[in-house]
Amino acid sequence: MSRGRRTRGVRIPAIVSAVIMFLLLGGCAGDGDDSRPLSTEEVELLALTRFRNFDAGVREVTFAVTDSGTRYEVDAWVDFPAGAGYGTVAIPGEESSTLAWTGQGVATGAPSPPGAAPLPPPADGWTSSSLAPEQSRLHAVLAVLISLGSDRPDNPVLLAQTDARWLREDSVAGTDVTVFRGPSSDTVETVATAEPPDTDGATAEVRYWVGADSTLHRLELALGGGAEWAVVDLVDAPDVTFDLSQLN
Secondary structure, eight states, rough: OOOOOOOOSSSSSTHHHHHHHHOOOOOOOOTTTEEOOHHHHHHHHHHHHHHHHHHOOOOEEEEEEEETEEEEEEEEEEEEEEEEEEEEOOTTTEEEEEEEESSEEEEEEEOOOSOOOOSOOOSSOOOEEOOTTOHHHHHOOOHHTTOOOOOOOHHHHHHSSSSOEEEEEEETTEEEEEEOOHHHHHHHHOOOOOSSOOOTTOOOOEEEEEEETSOOEEEEEEETTOOEEEEEEEEEEEEEOOOTTOOO
């Protein structure tokens, strides 16, 4: 399974175009009456989030998502410079399996015992397929996650010209954060395929929960088909390293 490329660009980069085709239709979900445009300081804060992920290297991500009626619970690490993820995926009541992905492919391995995925990743026993965010909510979230690193900050001048919004002040695990709605250019594009699967005309939105140092602590994605939200929590994992280049 080939390694993903590191991403640049001003907002969510090209990999998410396939995600957009599946998840996102027409405008954004309502923000309420208290949302407002970003201040200069808030633009700078949001513009650094992808660079902070890239600079951190590897971070742990946890989320759950329902895909075709099945709930998947993922506990994984994302190597942002490499554009790759590795961890476990579980269906409640069943054994968890190892999971690995890049921008091109996703693979599942043998059942994994409770706890973190084994390091280094096993070289054998994987079943691989293309990453298909246009067909699967799970794949869509995986694709977005590896897009969240950039080796340079986003351009604050361009970001200030978008419709990104301040939503509120909040906290994640005791850390104060600012919650932003991402630009609609991150999230909204006309679906190009006829009868996209299970979107039901839903609108879409991406929300970033950002600390005072621009660290991204939580990401919320509004998915199609009833506007289900996937909530991804991120924490640093400075001692974790993994290499997916030998998977087969």
